[in-house]
Amino acid sequence: MIALVARPDVLVLVGAVFLAAAVEMVEALTIVLAVGQTREWRSALWGSGAAFVALTAVVATFGPALVRVPLNDLRLVAGGVLLVFGMQWLRKAILRSAGLVAKHDEDAAYRAAVVEIEGAPLAQRDRVAVVMAFKGVFLEGLEVVITVLTLGTSTHRLGLAAAVAAAAVVLVGLVGMMVARQLSRVPENAMKTMVGTLLVSYGTFWTGEGLRVRWPGGDVMLLGFVALYLGVTGAFVVALRPRRVRGDGVPA
């Protein structure tokens, strides 16, 4: 077991799936907490439960089918999807770290959900609450499902990827319920940066593998990509941060 986890490809797989699931769970939990605390917990649990069932069905339907696709073709497609997906995460995290885009604010998301429920007519509030909880969990969960399916099937470790995602969801769920409305303290952007880095690293690696590129060093190259993209991310953030201006208006 220790030998398995120590493998670079498994290490990156576990890290990427765990962090992606944790980040998305924080965002979903904010909406579920808003629904539960504003309206009633039964509606929040119905909506969340239905979303979990739907997401599990997506994994159960597409997972076994994807495993039958020839490995090189699967890795090329999964690599391309992960490159796009990872770059979108990384771009957003870089822009937020540099202050060019406002950081995702869980307190604001909570307030927006409360306003939406309280704005609905009294007779429809239960239905609105269930739909909101379902949408919140399903849409955030779908990103996790795509990460699990692409990473899990390409490494032929779908079970491990699903188990890691489930562990992250349970862990964040338990901690989140205990700290309730303090989810805004979670260092979401730092986690997003790490997920983006891991997804782009895996995307680069598999796109190459799918095109039959022989990487120098084999699987160890994955860790090299992680280091490279972390360095590039740091450089982009430093370059984009507004320069401090001295008292006389000249950049310091």
Next chain:
Amino acid sequence: MRRPSRWGRLARGFGRFWWDFLVGDTPEIAIGVVVIIMTISLVSRTERSSVIVAVALPALAVAALGTSIDRARRRARGAGSTSSPGPQPAREDPARS
């Protein structure tokens, strides 16, 4: 005009989901990845075990990311300059957070 069937609506919704997911407001990233795959596919036919391919793929990915960030930076600066004198962080679509 005939309304699309239930399956037609489902197919359209499925297509729209993937379009929003992979292209959305960052078409330059999707285009960049297609260019990366085509370029590496061509280069790797002659340079399969070469270090050139190993360097070119991440270098192209960094270039695509840089292009997308530069596009976002220009948009953010443009939005900031029309509303107030200082650079203001732009708000993003909360659904794609």
